[in-house]
Amino acid sequence: MLSYAVFRKRVSGVYFAIITLALALTMTVLLVGQQGYTGGANGITDFKTLAGMSIISDDGKRVLYFVQVLVLFAVMGMAMAIIRSRVGKILIAIRDREDRVRFSGYDTALFKAFAFTVGALFASIGGALYSMQVGLITPTLVGAVASIELVIYVAVGGRMSIIGAVYGALLVGWAKSMISENFPTMWLFFIGGLFIVITMFLPSGLAGLFGKLGNKSTDGAQRASGANEGSR
Numbered sequence: 001m002l003s004y005a006v007f008r009k010r011v012s013g014v015y016f017a018i019i020t021l022a023l024a025l026t027m028t029v030l031l032v033g034q035q036g037y038t039g040g041a042n043g044i045t046d047f048k049t050l051a052g053m054s055i056i057s058d059d060g061k062r063v064l065y066f067v068q069v070l071v072l073f074a075v076m077g078m079a080m081a082i083i084r085s086r087v088g089k090i091l092i093a094i095r096d097r098e099d100r101v102r103f104s105g106y107d108t109a110l111f112k113a114f115a116f117t118v119g120a121l122f123a124s125i126g127g128a129l130y131s132m133q134v135g136l137i138t139p140t141l142v143g144a145v146a147s148i149e150l151v152i153y154v155a156v157g158g159r160m161s162i163i164g165a166v167y168g169a170l171l172v173g174w175a176k177s178m179i180s181e182n183f184p185t186m187w188l189f190f191i192g193g194l195f196i197v198i199t200m201f202l203p204s205g206l207a208g209l210f211g212k213l214g215n216k217s218t219d220g221a222q223r224a225s226g227a228n229e230g231s232r
Contacts, residue, residue, distance in 0.1 A: 002110055003112070003116040003117065004073060004205075006019060007108070007112040007113055008109040008115075008173030008202060021138060021144050021147060024142060024146075024147050025143060026143055028139045028140070028143040031142060032139050038139070040139075042138065043139060043140075044131075044136060044137050045135065046135065046136070047132055047135045048062075048135070048140075051131055055132055056085055056135065064133065065180050068133070071129060072166070075122050075125065076163070079118075079122070079162050080162055082118065085183055087111065087114070090111055091112075091115055094111060127141070130232040142209050148191075148193065149176075152168075152172055152191060152194065153172050154168060154171055155168070155172060155195060155198045155199065155203075156168035156194065156207060157169065157171070157205050157206055157207060158204055158206055158207025159205060160204065160205075160207065161205070164207030167206070168206065171206075172191075175194075178225070
């Protein structure tokens with residue numbers, strides 16, 4: 001309901017980003033304040049079992065890994081199915097020219113609220129799996145930094161590609177682990193610089209870059225084939 005009310009007022013762009021970040025900070029303060037239920041700044045720790053199964057043993061971690069992979073593919077399939085459906089086509093049209101879609105009689109706020117809700121659902125699934133993987137959940141993982149990291153995952157991989165968002169998350173997550181381990185104070189500078197570089201030079205992300213390279217190779221192959229046919 002909150003997202004629908006915001007979109008109904010036609011809040012978008014930077015202002016919508018400010019609202020979502022403010023909500024994330026509000027939730028962080030709320031979680032820290034409810035120490036009796038959430039553990040305060042330390043969060044909820046010591047996740048060891050799930051449905052009676054140990055998740056800290058080697059076998060448990062292996063099972064959890066395959067469960068996470070299956071859930072990832074299921075979420076990707078659901079996202080692709082939504083994009084290919086009529087609803088997805090309307091969402092793409094809203095992304096490109098929202099005013100025309102609105103003038104065609106569609107309630108664009110309802111469709112945007114639907115996309116926002118689905119994104120929140122996918123994020124909650126990922127958060128639950130992450131908590132089981134690392135064994136804890138803290139308020140810092142709900143704050144502004146985590147929200148910005150998610151945006152960078154999508155920006156690096158490609159905001160118009162489902163698969164691109166996945167390997168963007170994998171690439172940035174791997175870089176975060178490597179840099180934070182070797183240069184703990186440099187990670188935030190790296191992530192900020194990476195976002196600036198991607199925004200300036202690769203607005204479509206790595207997926208857009210790979211798509212351009214693929215198109216060039218296809219065009220080159222077609223030209224070569226045409227030249228061969230002409231010589232014959």
